[in-house]
Amino acid sequence: MDGRIRFGVLGCSSVARRRTMPAIAACPEATLSVVASRDPEKAKAFAAEFGCAAAGYDELLEHDDVDAVYLPLPTALHGPWGAKVLAAGKHLLVEKPAATSADETRELVRAATGADRLLRENFTFLHHPQHARVAQLVADGRIGEPRTFTGEFCFPPLPDGDIRYVPQLGGGALLDAGVYPLRAAQLLLGDDLRVVGGALRMDPQRGVDVAGQALLVSAGGVFASAQFGFQHAYGSRYTLWGSAGRIVVDRAFTPQATWPPVLRIERQDHVEELTLPPAHQFLGAVASFAAAALAGRTARHPAEQAGLASMVRTAELVDAVRHAAV
Incomplete structure (x- = not known):
């Protein structure tokens, strides 16, 4: 690293293109290395727009020039692909909500803790x-x-x-x-x-x-x-x-x-x-994540553990709303 966190983006979503990828490009502590899609042409179009490489999902996880992955896939895919990102030794910034249930969210936390990698949920408003x-x-x-x-x-x-x-x-x-x-x-x-x-x-x-x-x-x-x-x-x-x-x-x-x-x-x-x-809350979220990763913080850090506990609690409240709702 040259003092910047090198991001890969796993998924060519609208929020990635409109908000998070421009924030990564604007962040002095971050750089965009590669963007991945199931559709090669879509990945190439995003890559041309942001001046980075294009790849498939699995190919992105093998890139040596990716320190962290931003994951904006549909929510049901956050758990399985988030686990793959962490198993590949990359930090993970996952789009909100972190997963579809509290159990899946806890699994992500366990995976990040076991891999000793940073995990955050991209609730950008928290950074405003x-x-x-x-x-x-x-x-x-x-x-x-x-x-x-x-x-x-x-x-x-x-x-x-x-x-x-x-x-x-x-x-x-x-x-x-x-x-x-x-x-x-x-x-x-x-x-x-x-x-x-x-x-x-x-x-x-x-x-x-x-x-x-x-x-x-x-x-x-x-x-x-x-x-x-x-x-x-x-x-x-x-x-x-x-x-x-x-x-x-x-x-x-x-x-x-x-x-x-x-x-x-x-x-x-x-x-x-x-x-x-x-205030630019997307830039604030990316900058905070990059600074934490550059400082060597992971899911095992006490401050990160507090944030992950809140992330899990949000998922528990979602489960409880489903259970209580008429």
């Missing part, structure tokens, strides 16, 4: 500084004691043929959109949330959930609700409501890199809006 500012406002007592968290991530119906409508590939709104408000609730309330109810709207023709809601409660008695779906006008926000006020965060999960976030603090006698500088 607006959420740390929210946490600081809460710690400063700006809304009193937290009482309720409400998170929403919804968008209009997907095109016919989209992989998120395919149950065999890990499709459905819960795995694609619902994990965002669940993970945000964990971020702000802690991992000790438990699911106490939920509902999923199923598409009988496709066999996947296309919308849903979940109700959770923390060990300290804070309520949390998550709303998600493929059947709505676009919405990406959360509200943390306390005993003395509330904080509203719009564009909470997918803000553009040029978007200046606005945190709205509402109290009984006044409303305040804090405008923050724009």
Whole structure:
């Protein structure tokens, strides 16, 4: 290595092309070595666009110039291909969610620990500084004691043929959109949330959930609700409501890199809006991963273990929503 992590991208997905591959190219601590697809022509097209080599899936894992793999395949393929990446001695940045179930997620963690490699789930919103500012406002007592968290991530119906409508590939709104408000609730309330109810709207023709809601409660008695779906006008926000006020965060999960976030603090006698500088959360996620890998951190590092525990807990909450939902 020349002081940069050399990435391979295993899968030519839309999010890889639009978001993560440009972030890798823009990151001073990273470089893009190779991109792989089952379709050789697609791999060549991506490679020509980003100035790297093209390969097949297995061929990529044999590349000596790949230190880490970004894995944006459909969710049902994260477990098997993630295990192959780690067995090949590569670090793994897996697109969210890490797997379709808690058991599969634990298997990935065990594989990363056994291989002594870095494993992270690519929840890019966690790397946007607006959420740390929210946490600081809460710690400063700006809304009193937290009482309720409400998170929403919804968008209009997907095109016919989209992989998120395919149950065999890990499709459905819960795995694609619902994990965002669940993970945000964990971020702000802690991992000790438990699911106490939920509902999923199923598409009988496709066999996947296309919308849903979940109700959770923390060990300290804070309520949390998550709303998600493929059947709505676009919405990406959360509200943390306390005993003395509330904080509203719009564009909470997918803000553009040029978007200046606005945190709205509402109290009984006044409303305040804090405008923050724009931030590139995809670049932040890649840079954080690259820095950790360059520092020699792996799944065995205490800080990484804490992150992996939260990753597993997200998967456990997804399983619990499925079990509790009507």
